[in-house]
Amino acid sequence: MLEISSLNKVYESPGRRVEAIGSITFGVGAGELVCVVGPSGCGKTTLLRCVAGLLPASGGEVRVDDVPVTGPPPRMAVVFQEYGRSLFPWMTVRQNVELPLKEKRLPADRRRELVAESLGAVGLADVADAHPWQLSGGMQQRVAIARAVAYEPQVLLMDEPFAAVDAQTRADLEDLILRLWRDLGVTTLFVTHDIDEAVYLGQRVVVLSSSPTTILEDLKIDLPPERDQLTTRSLPRFGELRGHVYRQIQRARGER
Numbered sequence: 001m002l003e004i005s006s007l008n009k010v011y012e013s014p015g016r017r018v019e020a021i022g023s024i025t026f027g028v029g030a031g032e033l034v035c036v037v038g039p040s041g042c043g044k045t046t047l048l049r050c051v052a053g054l055l056p057a058s059g060g061e062v063r064v065d066d067v068p069v070t071g072p073p074p075r076m077a078v079v080f081q082e083y084g085r086s087l088f089p090w091m092t093v094r095q096n097v098e099l100p101l102k103e104k105r106l107p108a109d110r111r112r113e114l115v116a117e118s119l120g121a122v123g124l125a126d127v128a129d130a131h132p133w134q135l136s137g138g139m140q141q142r143v144a145i146a147r148a149v150a151y152e153p154q155v156l157l158m159d160e161p162f163a164a165v166d167a168q169t170r171a172d173l174e175d176l177i178l179r180l181w182r183d184l185g186v187t188t189l190f191v192t193h194d195i196d197e198a199v200y201l202g203q204r205v206v207v208l209s210s211s212p213t214t215i216l217e218d219l220k221i222d223l224p225p226e227r228d229q230l231t232t233r234s235l236p237r238f239g240e241l242r243g244h245v246y247r248q249i250q251r252a253r254g255e256r
């Protein structure tokens with residue numbers, strides 16, 4: 001569903017050249033959930049922006065469902081870290097979730113249905129008429145997730161979506177993502193700097209090196225498919241996998 005081939009990204013400005021991504025190649029199969037993890041500044045956001053068609057690649061290409069990405073693909077949704085900046089404060093929760101559906105030119109009935117379903121799925125049906133600033137950080141991020149889900153994307157990209165919320169909320173949101181992913185079967189690429197989160201959520205974890213970034217490892221997460229915050233995280237295999245990824249990232253940082 002998603003193919004990233006020899007992707008290279010260089011930021012160039014007068015007197016400054018930063019090769020953020022050296023060369024990255026990997027794919028995400030239809031319905032798969034793949035996490036990308038790497039040391040700070042290794043180009044995770046750059047990678048995601050190139051995949052989302054928000055930044056032009058300097059070399060290589062990204063394909064979604066075999067179509068080269070040259071701008072934001074029509075059936076892709078992105079959830080960013082900064083929920084505070086991604087929701088419109090003057091619109092209600094309902095209006096925020098509905099906006100992309102209007103842009104998609106869906107009829108009013110269908111829009112109402114999708115907004116109600118997605119707000120229900122994230123447990124926010126009762127705050128549909130509130131404004132984002134009246135909600136907690138975790139609730140605002142759930143609105144952003146509902147907005148992405150209502151859009152019925154083929155591919156869902158998430159850029160450190162839970163970095164700014166507290167640990168308990170984060171655990172709840174991780175389980176929400178797993179539930180939605182299972183229910184909807186949406187192809188998901190999830191970028192995080194949190195190794196535990198990557199191992200807990202992913203069917204695979206792609207480990208990145210420091211900039212100029214390459215892939216250190218594309219690791220299959222052979223944990224039972226049903227994940228649970230208590231059981232999964234206390235499995236010996238979970239500890240082994242997180243230790244393995246941790247060592248890879250430490251090595252990558254050391255080589256900087």
Ligand SMILES: Nc1ncnc2c1ncn2[C@@H]1O[C@H](COP(=O)(O)OP(=O)(O)OP(=O)(O)O)[C@@H](O)[C@H]1O
Nearest residue numbers: 011018020039040041042043044045046047193211
């Ligand atoms: N607009 C830009 N212009 C120039 N350089 C940039 C720009 N955006 C990012 N970079 C550089 O590209 C590299 C990768 O940055 P990026 O934000 O993609 O990394 P990241 O892995 O998401 O970082 P973090 O983990 O800290 O969020 C860094 O060296 C950064 O300074």
